[in-house]
Amino acid sequence: MDRILVSACLLGRRVRYDGRAKTSDDALLTAWRSEGRLVSFCPEVAGGLPVPRPPAEIEAGAGGEAVLNGTARVLRPDGGDVTDMFLIGANAALTTARSFGVRMAILKEGSPSCGIFRIYDGSFEGRSVAGEGVTAALLTANGIQVFGEDDLGAAAAHLAHLEGTGEHRADTHP
Numbered sequence: 345m346d347r348i349l350v351s352a353c354l355l356g357r358r359v360r361y362d363g364r365a366k367t368s369d370d371a372l373l374t375a376w377r378s379e380g381r382l383v384s385f386c387p388e389v390a391g392g393l394p395v396p397r398p399p400a401e402i403e404a405g406a407g408g409e410a411v412l413n414g415t416a417r418v419l420r421p422d423g424g425d426v427t428d429m430f431l432i433g434a435n436a437a438l439t440t441a442r443s444f445g446v447r448m449a450i451l452k453e454g455s456p457s458c459g460i461f462r463i464y465d466g467s468f469e470g471r472s473v474a475g476e477g478v479t480a481a482l483l484t485a486n487g488i489q490v491f492g493e494d495d496l497g498a499a500a501a502h503l504a505h506l507e508g509t510g511e512h513r514a515d516t517h518p
């Protein structure tokens with residue numbers, strides 16, 4: 345059975361910067377949870393950041409890939425540099441994923457760690473830009489397919505593919 349790495353805040357863990365969760369009540373997540381598929385993980389907490397904590401954004405509209413290659417930092421509103429914690433957390437997420445044989449993840453959109461398609465632009469003025477968070481970028485770079493919490497239909501299709509349903513269907517065609 346394929347395991348799925350999931351942002352802990354989507355599973356009701358109160359680990360967000362504001363001390364809250366962002367619980368998803370999606371039926372697919374509920375079903376996968378009851379099957380024992382889900383591996384709950386918060387990269388920011390794993391990186392050593394407290395709950396609650398100041399918000400953080402990747403500077404200058406850059407994305408997680410730029411943080412991974414050392415050309416952008418993750419900053420707090422006061423200018424405090426939390427890049428190292430974000431990198432530690434991303435690497436811990438990858439290590440955990442590998443330890444469970446994880447090939448896909450469901451992550452919280454908009455987060456500087458977990459965002460898939462959208463993150464904030466570093467201005468702390470609520471402006472979002474296209475881009476992915478640090479953990480999402482590292483997982484993607486290591487072959488783990490990531491999905492946002494609003495894209496669980498696509499995640500379910502990918503899971504079916506991983507577990508052979510897709511190949512089986514393809515094999516039935518001449």
Ligand code: SF4
Pocket residue numbers: 350351352353354359360361385386387388389452455457458
């Ligand atoms: Fe949720 Fe990811 Fe932020 Fe942790 S780092 S609170 S799992 S979005």
